[in-house]
Structure formats: C-alpha cells, structure tokens
Amino acid sequence: MSKIHYQEKFETRHIGSSADETESMLAAIGLPGIDQLIDETVPASIRMTRPLTLPPAMSEAAYLKKIAGIADQNRVFKSYIGQGYYGTVLPGVIQRNILENPGWYTQYTPYQAEIAQGRLQALLNFQTMVIDLTGMEIANASLLDEATAAAEAMFMQYGIRKNKSANQYVVAGSVFPQTLDVLQTRARSYGIELVRHETIDFPVSETTFGALVQYPAADGTVSDYRAAAARLHDDGMSLCVIADLLSLALLTPPGEWGADVVVGSTQRFGIPMGFGGPHAAYFATKDAYKRNIPGRLIGVTVDAAGDYALRMALQTREQHIRRDKASSNICTAQALLAIMAGFYAAYHGPDGIRSIAERIHGLAVLLDGALQQLGYTQYNQTYFDTLQVELGELAGPLHAEALNQEANLHYQGTVAGISIDETTTYDDIVLLIRVFAKMKGKAGGDVQLAALEASGTSLIPESLRRTSAYLTHPVFNRYHSEHEMLRYIKSLEAKDLSLCHSMIPLGSCTMKLNATTEMVPLTWPKFSDLHPFAPADQTGGYLRIINELDSWLSEITGFAKVSFQPNSGAQGEYAGLMVIRAYHEHRGHHHRNVVLIPASAHGTNPASASMAGMNVVVVQCDDRGNIDVADLRAKAEVHAPNLSALMVTYPSTHGVFEEPIIEICDIVHQHGGQVYMDGANMNAQVGLTSPGLIGADVCHLNLHKTFCIPHGGGGPGMGPIGVAPHLVPFLPNHAVVSVSGTSGISAVSAAPWGSASILLISHAYIAMMGAAGLTNATKYAILHANYLKRRLEGHYPVLYAGANGHCAHEMILDCRAFKAAGIEVGDIAKRLMDYGFHAPTVSFPVAGTLMIEPTESESQAELDRFCDALIAIRQEIAAVERGEADGSNNVLKQAPHTVTTVSADTWDKPYSRSQAAFPLPFVREFKFWPFVGRVNDLQGDRMLICSCPPVSTYETELEA
Structure with missing residues (x-):
C-alpha cells in the first residue's frame, strides 16, 4: 500500500500481541499458524462460511469525527420532563478523576x-x-x-x-x-x-x-x-x-x-x-x-x-x-x-445537598406563584420540585411555543408537568414565565417576581419537613474544596488494582481493553444531557447509533433483531426467557414452563429461570465437562409436553467448544422447546460462528465483556438480547416510548433502551475494529488462552479441553490436589496479589479450581509475567508439600503481605521479607501493594456493619 493511503488500524492497538509474539506463541503450542489453531479448536460444523458483513474499519480519528457528527443529530433542549430523570451538574473533579479515569472504570467487582x-x-x-x-x-x-x-x-x-x-x-x-x-x-x-x-x-x-x-x-x-x-x-x-x-x-x-x-x-x-x-x-x-x-x-x-x-x-x-x-x-x-x-x-456535604434541594424547591415555588398570577391553575398543593399546570385550550399553542424556546415539558392531555432540577436557573424560570404569559396575551413583566421571591414560602407541609440530621460522618464533611476531594479520590484509587496495573485474568468475565477513544464521547453534552423521554425528533443521533448497533449485532449473532432494554447480563437472561414464555403463550402453550439447565451453568441461569416463573431441571455433564447428551435427550423426552427452553452457554462454562452443540439444539427443538444461549462467552464466537448459526433462538450479549464496556468496579453493564425472526414480535416494549410491537412483553428495565449512553462504547469498538478486526480479536483470545494452557499445564492440571486438546478462550486449572498439603485455592488467589495480579475466577464453575481468561488485549510479555507468577506459586506449594515450608506459617497462608507488614521493625516469619514482597525480579518494577492483609470474612458476617462507622466506635465494638 502506498504511504499516501496508509491508515493506522485500531485493531493493532486493541490486540496486544505483535507479529513476532504471535509467532513465538504459536511455536510454543506447536502449530504453524493461528488459522490452524482455530480449525482444530472450533468445530467445522458450526464455522461461518463467509466473513461478517460490516462497514469498513475506521481509524480512531475518523471515528471521533463521525461520532461528533452523529452527536449533532441530537438536539438537547432544556428538560422539565422529570419522571425520574433530571438535569444534574457533575463536578469536574469527579468527572475527570473517576468517570474518565481508567483507574476507576477498569476495576473488577471487589x-x-x-x-x-x-x-x-x-x-x-x-x-x-x-x-x-x-x-x-x-x-x-x-x-x-x-x-x-x-x-x-x-x-x-x-x-x-x-x-x-x-x-x-x-x-x-x-x-x-x-x-x-x-x-x-x-x-x-x-x-x-x-x-x-x-x-x-x-x-x-x-x-x-x-x-x-x-x-x-x-x-x-x-x-x-x-x-x-x-x-x-x-x-x-x-x-x-x-x-x-x-x-x-x-x-x-x-x-x-x-x-x-x-x-x-x-x-x-x-x-x-x-x-x-x-x-x-x-x-x-x-x-x-x-x-x-x-x-x-x-x-x-x-x-x-x-x-x-x-x-x-x-x-x-x-x-x-x-x-x-x-x-x-x-x-x-x-x-x-x-x-x-x-x-x-461527599463533595457537597450535608449543607451543600440541602442548599441544592432548597434552591430547586424555591425555583418551583417561584414559578408556581408566577403562573397563578398569570391566571393558571396549578393542581399540586404540596410538592418538592414538580408542578401540574392546567392548560385547557392553550395546550397545543403552549406546547409549540415551548418547543420554539427549546424547552421540553411533560404533557398529559391538557396538563403540563414542569419539573425543576439542579441545572435550572433563575433565567430559565423567567423564560418559562414569558412562554406562559404569551399564551395569556401578557408579558413576563406582568408578574411580580420580586414580591414572590421575598415571600419565600415553602410548599412542603410542616409535618413532613425534615428535622433529623444526615451525612454526619466525617467523610461527608471533610472534602469540600477541590484540592481535598482530588486527594481523597486519589488516595482511594491507590488502594485498588485495576487494568492500569496488570492483566485481570478472570474466566468468564473478559477483562479486555476499554480503549480511550471508545470512552471519549460519553461525556459530550449532546449525549450525556438527553432525557430518555425527549421527543423522537430531538434524539436522531441516539436512534442512529441504536439502529446501527442493532444491525451490526444482528449480523454478528446471526439473529433478526436486538433489544437493548436489558441493562445487565442477568437482565438479558430474564428478558430472553420472558420473550420465550410470551412466544409459547401466543401459540396457546401456557403450560410450557420447564427449563433445562446444565449443571455447569452460571448461577444466574437457574436464578433467572426461577424469576421467569419456570421450573428448573438440571442436565448432567460428563467427565470432560460437556453436556451429557444422553441425559439431555432423556430429560427433553420426559418433559416434552411442558418443555419451554434449554439454557446453554457456548463455548461451555468449562471453556470448551462442545462438538454436539447442533445436535443439542435440535433435541430441544424436536421436543417443542426454544434454545436460550448465554452470551457470556460470545467473545470466542465473533466472526467464527454465531448463536443463530448454531441453532439458538435467543442470546443475550454482555456488552461489558465482549464489546468493551468497562466493568467499573462492578457495573455498569448491558445485556441486550438478539432473537430469531419468530421471536421478534415479543421483544420488550415500554410504557412511555414504544420500542417493540403490540405483542411485546412489558418492560424489563426503566429506560426504553436501557443504559443507552454506554452503547456508544460498543458502537465505537465495532466501528473501529471492522469485520476482520473483530474476527482476529476472537482468534487472538483463543491463541492467548492456549498459550497459557501450554505454559501452565506442566505445573497445574488443566481440567477440560476439546477434542484436539485445545481450550476455547478460557481454561480451568485444577488446584484440588493441593488440599492434601493444606493449601486452598483461596491461598493461591491471595498469593497472586503479592506478585501484582488479581486472581482468576476462584472455584467456579468447579470448586477448588481457577478459571483463567487472558483476553486478546494482552501482550505476550504480560501473559508470560502472569505464567511466571503462577509457576513460582506452584514451586512455593511444592515446598510445603515436601515439608520444606511450614504447613500453616508459609508464604501462601500468610498472603497477601502489606507494606506495613514487610517494613515492620520485627519479622517473625520463617521466610524472608524479600520472598514475601518481591518473589520474582519483575515484581520490583511493577510492585502493587495490597492495602490490607487477609480479610476476615467470618468476622464481617458475624458483626455486620454496612455504613461508615467512626473508627473509635468500631474499635469499641470489636473489643466488646
């Protein structure tokens, strides 16, 4: 390609391994190329025969230019709609240092x-x-x-x-x-x-x-x-x-x-x-x-x-x-x-919060008095921030004039609701008065605002006015200057390990790169300040993003349509099952209420099925961790009259592409059921296969995993569902904004499109990766997992593998044998902290194991650091097994080691301070210090305190 036409690919920024590293990892696995690894890992029967049909990949600069143009299609009017959504002022110190800070948004659930x-x-x-x-x-x-x-x-x-x-x-x-x-x-x-x-x-x-x-x-x-x-x-x-x-x-x-x-x-x-x-x-x-x-x-x-x-x-x-x-x-x-x-x-404190509330209420009272002076009837005799104004025959003209002034009110028949919020100014009230006055043939100056201001009447009944104190803890009374707040935020950030420090190798949780360019548009006012119930002609930018993402995700999943309303993975599971239930009931099959769920399934699957009013029947797994097809067939036959669905994760929760997946889907369909696919492991499918191709009828997508929405320390997430054509009519609708057909189930979350603003992240990811980039991301996720498998399997048993000895995008290390030496899997998790790593998924889906997922975003160098740490820990376990290290007072049982412990004047451990804190050379350069020693879980449950206690009070209670 001519240098004149060169365009940097975002794909090379998202995928962590270089060409040389790729060659090195393939050599370690013993294969000549990544495509051969994929051919040996993903069953040929489910492979896609054509590339994904998506727009060409965009550079980061080109995408930001495009998304800025899309943002301009949103028209952000002053919102008085209320109804649970209000304008706010996000302090810059919080926006810059938390919302826009990967030290906070890339943390995992604690x-x-x-x-x-x-x-x-x-x-x-x-x-x-x-x-x-x-x-x-x-x-x-x-x-x-x-x-x-x-x-x-x-x-x-x-x-x-x-x-x-x-x-x-x-x-x-x-x-x-x-x-x-x-x-x-x-x-x-x-x-x-x-x-x-x-x-x-x-x-x-x-x-x-x-x-x-x-x-x-x-x-x-x-x-x-x-x-x-x-x-x-x-x-x-x-x-x-x-x-x-x-x-x-x-x-x-x-x-x-x-x-x-x-x-x-x-x-x-x-x-x-x-x-x-x-x-x-x-x-x-x-x-x-x-x-x-x-x-x-x-x-x-x-x-x-x-x-x-x-x-x-x-x-x-x-x-x-x-x-x-x-x-x-x-x-x-x-x-x-x-x-x-x-x-x-904490930034505003009790006085600041009260001042904001009083100002909102005061502006509402001021507007109420003005409207009554203009001859309007305001129905609410008591209120905090919202008025209900009777418009009568003026409803139409006032609505039009308010739009001319770029103001959105909440209209119900001839009544206009007006909700005041933190962003409302005195000038906004003056403008509203002018609009209402015009409808009466008057001028805004006809209202005696100064006199109304002076009266200062509260419309909160005396019997309902708060007298008790709140936010009395020092944390809410110490950090009111920006300097103090900045230091407090940074002091807490320093206590947490995030993707800023090292890979987080959690199986099933996919802690991949959350690229900066994907995050940038989130705080643009034309995206952040739009009310979800704003008129459709003001929301063109969001609707375009939603429609494009619908089209792209439908192509990726092989489905007909996607609903974005579920705002978490578990919500997606529930929504998918409710759509299946509606489909059966539409066909007169109200009795179909049995859901088959493999024993290896994530706990949300049976919990969601129970919430959907279903009866759970567990399907056993064989010795290799795969669904026992004979048991599935038998239970599908027994429950055929009442079979509603199968819930299946693919690749399996054990990290394997199960060969008979098409047969599994066919069995369920033959007995009148639908196949719900849990999309937790969709990042091992994108571009190589799809739920629709495999035979699923509905699948939820964890956008906070496969499609790069950050975990944020335990949320937010998005769990949209894709469905086959016959389920499209039953996708969730909404009471305020129609988003589905007349047969759609009622809402599963509050907003029509769930947590719509973070859809921008996934939209950016797909647009910048393109079809080839997304497919390569999947290939590299599988390559990295198999490279880790090859490096670790001589030290830890790998519990499950596919027909050719490969894993999918994750694997399970069996740590149960170490119990004979008194070492629990939790000890390994805590010791990894001393090496600067978050633990993999502990004891799921098999007790006493570690489930590891490296993601495509890591480099070989980072993968090797992690492997070196686990291999070194295995050697520490071996020392205990041989009796060279004390069975209870050893480096694993005492982990993690804090800087306070290591730097103390006395050291009574039978191992050195250096072994405790710097067990490998790289740790000195990348050291992350755990802030506390091993936490006492039993103590916490026995004496539960779930609010900030004064330290003196807490110490007294402990002594008691």
Whole structure:
C-alpha cells in the first residue's frame, strides 16, 4: 500500500500481541499458524462460511469525527420532563478523576477485597449516604435502576410475607409509568396480582401482602403516608416507598414514618441523564431483612492484623450460591455510578445537598406563584420540585411555543408537568414565565417576581419537613474544596488494582481493553444531557447509533433483531426467557414452563429461570465437562409436553467448544422447546460462528465483556438480547416510548433502551475494529488462552479441553490436589496479589479450581509475567508439600503481605521479607501493594456493619 493511503488500524492497538509474539506463541503450542489453531479448536460444523458483513474499519480519528457528527443529530433542549430523570451538574473533579479515569472504570467487582479497599470504601460511602437520607438501617451497594429496584422490593416483600397464601400487591397513588411497567412484568411470573389505587387511603384484604407508594409522587405531590404505613403494619403487611433521594434533604425520611423498604435512583447526585442510563439505584431496608436484601452489600471487618478492612458481606445470599433458590438473579450492579454519587455527596456535604434541594424547591415555588398570577391553575398543593399546570385550550399553542424556546415539558392531555432540577436557573424560570404569559396575551413583566421571591414560602407541609440530621460522618464533611476531594479520590484509587496495573485474568468475565477513544464521547453534552423521554425528533443521533448497533449485532449473532432494554447480563437472561414464555403463550402453550439447565451453568441461569416463573431441571455433564447428551435427550423426552427452553452457554462454562452443540439444539427443538444461549462467552464466537448459526433462538450479549464496556468496579453493564425472526414480535416494549410491537412483553428495565449512553462504547469498538478486526480479536483470545494452557499445564492440571486438546478462550486449572498439603485455592488467589495480579475466577464453575481468561488485549510479555507468577506459586506449594515450608506459617497462608507488614521493625516469619514482597525480579518494577492483609470474612458476617462507622466506635465494638 502506498504511504499516501496508509491508515493506522485500531485493531493493532486493541490486540496486544505483535507479529513476532504471535509467532513465538504459536511455536510454543506447536502449530504453524493461528488459522490452524482455530480449525482444530472450533468445530467445522458450526464455522461461518463467509466473513461478517460490516462497514469498513475506521481509524480512531475518523471515528471521533463521525461520532461528533452523529452527536449533532441530537438536539438537547432544556428538560422539565422529570419522571425520574433530571438535569444534574457533575463536578469536574469527579468527572475527570473517576468517570474518565481508567483507574476507576477498569476495576473488577471487589471479590478480592485486599486489592479493592478503595472502591469498597467508596461503595460504603454510598451505602452510608443512602441510609442517612432514607432513615433506614441498612442499604446495599446499588441496583440497576429505580424500576427494577422497586420490583426487587416487591419480591422481597413477597418473600417475607406472613400469610404465604397472600398474592396481592397494592400500588397506591401516582407512580412513574415505567416503574409500573416493570412491576407488571415481574409480578406476572410469580402470580402476584397488582392492585392499583389512585388515592393513598387504599383498602387491603387478607390476600394483600404489601404496598408501594411514591414519595413525592410521579405527579409531584407530597403526601403523608404515616396512617397507611400504620394500617399495613397492624395487618402484618409491609410498605415499600420509592423516594426521590435529593428531596429527602427537605422531606421527612420514610424510615421515620414507617417504611419497611425504600428504593429509588441516585441519578440526581451528579449523574448525567444519558438518554436513560446508566444510573445507580438504591435499596434500603430494616436490619431484620439484611439476609433478604438483593444485590451486593459492603461490610466492615478486620484483616489478619486486626486492622480496619472492608469486604463484600453475606455473599452466600447471591445467585451463584443459591441458584434457582435465589431471591434475585442480580450478577452486576451500578458500582461506578454509585461511587460517583457517593463522591458527589461527599463533595457537597450535608449543607451543600440541602442548599441544592432548597434552591430547586424555591425555583418551583417561584414559578408556581408566577403562573397563578398569570391566571393558571396549578393542581399540586404540596410538592418538592414538580408542578401540574392546567392548560385547557392553550395546550397545543403552549406546547409549540415551548418547543420554539427549546424547552421540553411533560404533557398529559391538557396538563403540563414542569419539573425543576439542579441545572435550572433563575433565567430559565423567567423564560418559562414569558412562554406562559404569551399564551395569556401578557408579558413576563406582568408578574411580580420580586414580591414572590421575598415571600419565600415553602410548599412542603410542616409535618413532613425534615428535622433529623444526615451525612454526619466525617467523610461527608471533610472534602469540600477541590484540592481535598482530588486527594481523597486519589488516595482511594491507590488502594485498588485495576487494568492500569496488570492483566485481570478472570474466566468468564473478559477483562479486555476499554480503549480511550471508545470512552471519549460519553461525556459530550449532546449525549450525556438527553432525557430518555425527549421527543423522537430531538434524539436522531441516539436512534442512529441504536439502529446501527442493532444491525451490526444482528449480523454478528446471526439473529433478526436486538433489544437493548436489558441493562445487565442477568437482565438479558430474564428478558430472553420472558420473550420465550410470551412466544409459547401466543401459540396457546401456557403450560410450557420447564427449563433445562446444565449443571455447569452460571448461577444466574437457574436464578433467572426461577424469576421467569419456570421450573428448573438440571442436565448432567460428563467427565470432560460437556453436556451429557444422553441425559439431555432423556430429560427433553420426559418433559416434552411442558418443555419451554434449554439454557446453554457456548463455548461451555468449562471453556470448551462442545462438538454436539447442533445436535443439542435440535433435541430441544424436536421436543417443542426454544434454545436460550448465554452470551457470556460470545467473545470466542465473533466472526467464527454465531448463536443463530448454531441453532439458538435467543442470546443475550454482555456488552461489558465482549464489546468493551468497562466493568467499573462492578457495573455498569448491558445485556441486550438478539432473537430469531419468530421471536421478534415479543421483544420488550415500554410504557412511555414504544420500542417493540403490540405483542411485546412489558418492560424489563426503566429506560426504553436501557443504559443507552454506554452503547456508544460498543458502537465505537465495532466501528473501529471492522469485520476482520473483530474476527482476529476472537482468534487472538483463543491463541492467548492456549498459550497459557501450554505454559501452565506442566505445573497445574488443566481440567477440560476439546477434542484436539485445545481450550476455547478460557481454561480451568485444577488446584484440588493441593488440599492434601493444606493449601486452598483461596491461598493461591491471595498469593497472586503479592506478585501484582488479581486472581482468576476462584472455584467456579468447579470448586477448588481457577478459571483463567487472558483476553486478546494482552501482550505476550504480560501473559508470560502472569505464567511466571503462577509457576513460582506452584514451586512455593511444592515446598510445603515436601515439608520444606511450614504447613500453616508459609508464604501462601500468610498472603497477601502489606507494606506495613514487610517494613515492620520485627519479622517473625520463617521466610524472608524479600520472598514475601518481591518473589520474582519483575515484581520490583511493577510492585502493587495490597492495602490490607487477609480479610476476615467470618468476622464481617458475624458483626455486620454496612455504613461508615467512626473508627473509635468500631474499635469499641470489636473489643466488646
């Protein structure tokens, strides 16, 4: 190619290995070329016969130019729509140093607590903020969105009900339509009957188990629910309150007037609207329900030295332990957004948060008075930020004039809803007054604004005004200058290992490169400031991205259409099963409710099936870890009359391309079932095969894995589903914005397109990689995994392999034999920290093993560092096995070693400080110090603290 026409390929930046490294790794495996490896690894029966049909790969510069043009197709008007989404001001110190910082957005979920103390503290701050503002006793570390959090609350209330035959759930007053939509979806699976009551003075019956109210309500009114709460409690029932968290700076918190569970969104705490997400929901409840609370919970414990440490608590509640008996299928949350919200609260502090809330309320009161002076009827007698204005015959003209002034209101018939937010200015109020005045043939100057300002009346009833303190912990009162906040953020970041430091080799979790260019457009205002319910003619840029991504992902998966509404992988599983259920019911097969699930499946599979109202039947695996086809056939025949679906992961959870996968799909289809493919391992398929080609009917895609959305310390994620043509009519719809046909199931998440803003990342990845680049990424993921397999298999048994001895994109190392010497797989995980690495996936899908996935983004040099570390650890294990190292006081059992331990004046270990801290030469150059020693999990569960305790209080409790 002429140098004049040369264009740098993004593919060479994304794929970590050079041509020389590729040759070296292939030589180690013993193959002449990467294509031969693929031919020997991926069954010929499922290989694609043509390349993917995608637009030519773009350079990074060309893509940024293109996406800027697409952004211009979005018209960002001033939004007064509200309805759960509000304009915010994200402090620059948080935007630059967290949202745009790979030290925060490339972290993994904090399962390895010793190298995750920074994000754990940030999430503990978030929990403390929620507990304080809601007045509840315990809170989790975030959920997906407000609507699904409400659905989780309904499930919890259903689970704790005293009358086990009760199945009615009262939804009282005005609730956001998207929330009601999701509640309807979730209720249907469990046979829960939703009972709507427009007033808060709702009746209950002996079949009622609980109720839900919104505070303030969707129409803006603020009501006193004390009597309703007392009445429910007298009858042994529970109350959920959906509360606007910012309003609770002024309103009496629900925990002070009888709520059993409080949920909502923290979007108003500095998180941009982003056309619907991602935003962190919160879930707070009573301490008595701590084992029923869904999602992740951060708790306080101690490390091996007895020092303060944090961890994820009560993990036995989670779906991968309890499987189909789990009360929730949650596998990811919104950690990055929760962390940002917590820092927002710390930056502003209690006084700052109250000032923001007071200013919003004050502007709403000012506008209310002005509109009444102009002769309008405003229905809300009490409110925090939202007015309901009767327009009558002026509805049409006012709507048109508001659009002329680039203002979006919320219209319902002849009533206009106006929600004030943090971004609303005094000048905005003046402009609105001018618009309304014009409709009355008046001028804005006819309103006596100065007099209205002077009156300063609050429209919050005296009985509902907050008097209790909140955000009293020092963390919310120390960091109000940017300098102090910057240092605090950096101090926590320094305690965490991320992809900035080393590869994170987690099997099934695909911790690949999140390229900078993919991330850049996220914070552009034309993407970040758009309301998800904005008129369609203002959202052309987003709709183009969604349509292009739909087309590209359909091509990649071999499906007809993709729904982007599910905002996590587990949500995608649930949505896929609900679509299958709707398909069967449309054909009159309401009885089909059996789901076949292999024993090796991820725990979200059976949990999602249970949530979808299905009965789980487990299919056994053979000695090689593959689905036992004979057992599958037998169970498909037995359950044929009621067979709904098979849930299958491909390549398998054991890291193998199972040869009989087409036969497996055919068996299910022959017996009337559908095939749901778990897309967790889609990064081993792209460009080589596809779910549609294999025979699946629906597949969810973890965009936060295969398609480069960062993990963010435990979220955000996206789990869109692709479906075959016959399932397209049943894809999720939405109560506010139509996104599917009339046969579509009701919503599975709050926003029409889920966490739409992070779709930009996957759009950029596909556009810059192109068909050949995506296919090569898959090939290199498989090459890197097999290179690791070849280097490690002489030191650790590799549990499963394909017909030709190769693994797919991941492998499982068997560590169970080391138990004879007293070494557990967890000891290896902790010792890896001393070498500067995060552990692979521990004890999944097989107890006592490590599941390793290197990804295509790593270089051979990084792969070798990791292999050298594991080989050195094997030698340390051998020393214990030979009796050369003490069985209990050895370098593995004492790992990880902190700088405090290694630099202490005394050293009583039977091994050297150098072996503890610098076991290989490369560690000195790349040393990452774990911030705490080995965390005491049992202590944390026994004495659960899930908010920020004063250190003195914590020490006192430990001594007691």
